[in-house]
Structures are given as C-alpha cells and as structure tokens.
Amino acid sequence: MQYWLFKSEPSAYSIDDLARDSKTHWDGVRNFQARNYLRDQMRIGDKVLFYHSNTDPLAIVGVAEISCDPYPDHTAFDPNDSHYDPKSKLATPTWYMVDITFTRKLNKPITLPEIKADPILQHMVVAQKGSRLSVQPVLEEHFKRVELLGS
DNA sequence: GCCAACGTTGGC
C-alpha cells in the first residue's frame, strides 16, 4: 500500500466538492511523470492527501482513498473536452486516471508554511521549490504525521 | 500580476 498527494485548485474541484460527491474520477493528468505514478503504481486502497493549490491558504485539507485500479482517461479521446489529446488512441491510451473516494477532511488543515517549518514534513515533495507535479508520492511517515497534526 | 521552474515542441 502506498501514499500519494493530489493537488487540486479548489476553484476547479475542492475537498468540499469531494465530500459532497463522495467519489470522483481524477481525470486530466497530462504529465508523463505523473502519468507513470498513476498508471504503474497506484492501486486500490492507496491513501491520498488532498492538497489545495493556487489558493489561500495553500494546505493539505483532507484524506481520500484510491477506489479503483488505473484505467484509460476517456477525456483524452473527446475532441470537445479541454483535456483532449489526439495522440492518445483508444487501443493505446497515453493517459490514465483513477477514482478516489472521500475519507475525511482534516480538522486542522496543514498549510504549506507549516509543512515547510516542520522538521519531518519539510522533506515532502510538495515543500520543494519548483515542485509542480500534480500527483506526488508520499512517505508513510509523512502521511502519519499529517494525520497526527491534522486531527 | 509576476516570474521561477520545468516540460514540451520543433527547427536545425
């Protein structure tokens, strides 16, 4: 079982949206490194930290769980979709997605400044300068610490 | 709104 961090701009899709929907497709990933994590390593039952980017406050705001194995991202096949990619073919899809299911909101969101100030969490990928990956691996000790600090 | 960081594209 592995741990991940998913970034989302709350104006596009927030933790409250996920709480309302209970479950969602994580579509639209169009970065090869993120795709490789998603397609090759994510499995049912993996745990996800939900992070709000491009907003105030920047913070880890909740926990979710991967609730299906990876499958082709069908939005890449749809010319009318903003994530359309003509190079992704039905027989050989370029892009993949997973479903995530809401677990809970943190009682206390862990803000990016708090992450950077914490002796353990400061090593998270999301705390590194220029860290743009929208889907990142998370170490178990980091996941546990976020749960501890956020409860 | 600015811009650093980084990925992708395409000319050569």
Next chain:
DNA sequence: GCCAACGTTGGC
C-alpha cells in the same frame, strides 16, 4: 541530439 522558444504550473 541539441537547444531556443514557448506554454503551463503554482508560489509569492
């Protein structure tokens, strides 16, 4: 295969 140009992400 190099690298300049360009586009995007996302913190500040």
